[in-house]
Amino acid sequence: MEPVKGGKLADPPEQVKAMMKQYAPNASFASWAIRFVASLDGILTVLSGMSNTAQMRDNLSFMQNFQPLNEEERAIIRKAQEIYQQSAAVPCTGCGYCKAGCPKGIAIPEIFEALNLHLVSGQTAQGKAAYDRVIAAGSGAASACIGCKKCEGACPQHIAVTEALQQAAGLYESNG
Numbered sequence: 001m002e003p004v005k006g007g008k009l010a011d012p013p014e015q016v017k018a019m020m021k022q023y024a025p026n027a028s029f030a031s032w033a034i035r036f037v038a039s040l041d042g043i044l045t046v047l048s049g050m051s052n053t054a055q056m057r058d059n060l061s062f063m064q065n066f067q068p069l070n071e072e073e074r075a076i077i078r079k080a081q082e083i084y085q086q087s088a089a090v091p092c093t094g095c096g097y098c099k100a101g102c103p104k105g106i107a108i109p110e111i112f113e114a115l116n117l118h119l120v121s122g123q124t125a126q127g128k129a130a131y132d133r134v135i136a137a138g139s140g141a142a143s144a145c146i147g148c149k150k151c152e153g154a155c156p157q158h159i160a161v162t163e164a165l166q167q168a169a170g171l172y173e174s175n176g
């Protein structure tokens with residue numbers, strides 16, 4: 001399940017995009033993620049969440065007559081993994097599973113999206129503006145978190161939500 005990590009792997013960092021496009025200009029970024037999973041030993045089925053027919057057609061284009069990743073493609077994936085590991089981004093997929101149980105009504109994924117603007121590309125002002133919009137739309141502030149960790153128990157990515165919220169609060173709530 002979630003071979004494309006809630007869609008995140010369909011929009012990888014620019015450096016990863018460049019490598020993949022150079023090797024296979026017509027392959028979608030999602031296809032790399034899905035083929036990686038389908039190439040693992042013992043995998044019979046890959047469940048890919050699709051939201052439109054274009055995505056379904058894309059999936060069919062490489063899963064019919066499926067070819068496992070070759071050695072060159074595996075090397076590109078390994079390099080992509082290194083790039084992801086070096087990124088300081090909060091690996092939130094935006095699934096929203098954490099939100100239902102939050103007693104403070106904190107819009108956790110939206111706040112992480114704002115935080116990632118700073119962490120990934122240094123767009124701190126844009127991140128602050130995005131954070132302010134999330135709060136104006138009715139979210140509890142990141143600093144309102146009481147640390148009950150209900151969200152962390154619900155998060156399939158095992159994100160340290162409370163720590164990341166503290167980071168967002170320190171970054172976006174302290175300097176107006």
Ligand code: SF4
Nearest residue numbers: 102145146148149151
């Ligand atoms: S730890 Fe914080 S963000 Fe998570 S559910 Fe509790 S109050 Fe909400």
Ligand code: SF4
Nearest residue numbers: 092093095096098155
């Ligand atoms: S923090 Fe975890 S549960 Fe919440 S939206 Fe992100 S990935 Fe999903």
